[in-house]
């Protein structure tokens with residue numbers, strides 16, 4: 001076939017697309033078709049487990065047999081994902097007869113359509129054809145993706161230049177500390193922001209990479225006490241959004257885990273400002289993981305409970321039933337617990353939690369400054385004081401602390417792994 005390929009974006013929503021074959025190639029092709037809203041009709045005697053899961057979930061129709069030419073009746077596109085050249089050629093012939101474009105995994109030259117290498121960035125799709133060499137297409141796609149990840153601000157939705165039209169707010173979880181632990185979506189929104197309102201616990205490196213014209217509001221520098229400061233943050237979010245800006249409220253970990261994200265959402269909603277929430281990797285799970293502690297483990301813990309320790313157990317303001325927590329077998333994760341750690345552990349002990357319960361404390365998890373202390377419920381408060389651990393830190397109590405002991409270096413790759421005594 002000669003001539004350059006003619007690029008198109010096919011709008012497949014509600015349109016029949018036939019996939020012939022149920023193996024690895026079909027498994028890779030089907031998700032993008034489903035994402036496009038296509039009515040996928042899969043013809044194959046057998047399926048991979050992943051394809052079977054799509055069938056079981058009712059996402060596509062499966063004909064458990066070999067291809068028959070009239071499978072293509074009413075179709076807009078066909079993907080041939082089988083190795084048998086004769087069978088594939090018969091699909092091609094049936095497609096040509098019906099003037100249906102036919103993608104051939106087995107034979108590019110025989111195909112009437114080629115699938116590009118793709119990278120998606122919000123509303124933008126970049127598709128690359130490699131002139132017959134799929135590896136070249138992928139290499140170019142990877143280069144474009146890398147470029148776009150750095151300069152994504154340039155892709156802000158056209159037609160809504162900042163400062164005009166209605167603004168909006170995104171509450172974005174920044175993850176626990178390692179800048180690579182933000183989500184792909186969170187990162188994209190961050191690169192699109194006009195205004196970023198960041199917490200103290202937000203990884204500094206994420207902010208380093210913002211465009212120079214982005215207004216950065218450091219929420220931890222707002223004077224006044226905590227409740228006035230929160231009102232002030234709410235006011236900044238609403239004011240900037242009403243002025244037409246896209247405001248990213250960047251919060252440590254997950255926005256809804258002790259992050260006051262709900263209050264900010266309510267404040268925006270009250271002012272009629274649209275809000276998107278992007279969940280984040282929470283330190284309550286990531287900090288234990290970074291220290292080699294899984295919050296659940298088969299045969300060890302079937303539950304984990306996350307609790308804030310910022311209010312002392314005997315305070316009338318406490319909303320936590322420490323007595324009940326003492327009776328749980330599973331994992332207990334305490335955030336903001338260092339200041340009250342002696343009172344918390346004493347309360348758990350008093351209500352019968354065994355003093356030998358394994359404990360770990362992880363300070364500044366997933367950063368280069370990470371410190372890990374291993375101890376027991378009975379000794380952890382004194383040990384923390386002795387080695388001088390400081391907030392932010394997560395305390396994890398339960399048998400899971402020892403579940404992976406002896407497995408060698410553990411933790412989240414790329415994170416710091418400085419360790420503090422107490423084997």
Ligand code: SAH
Pocket residue numbers: 176177201251252253254255256257258259281282283284287334335336337362363364365366367391392393394
């Ligand atoms: N929304 C956050 C938690 C905010 S409360 C999240 O989902 O992670 C703040 C507390 O989180 C800190 O006092 C500390 O207990 C914990 N924390 C946050 N980041 C941490 C980190 N990198 N290492 C250890 N603890 C962390």
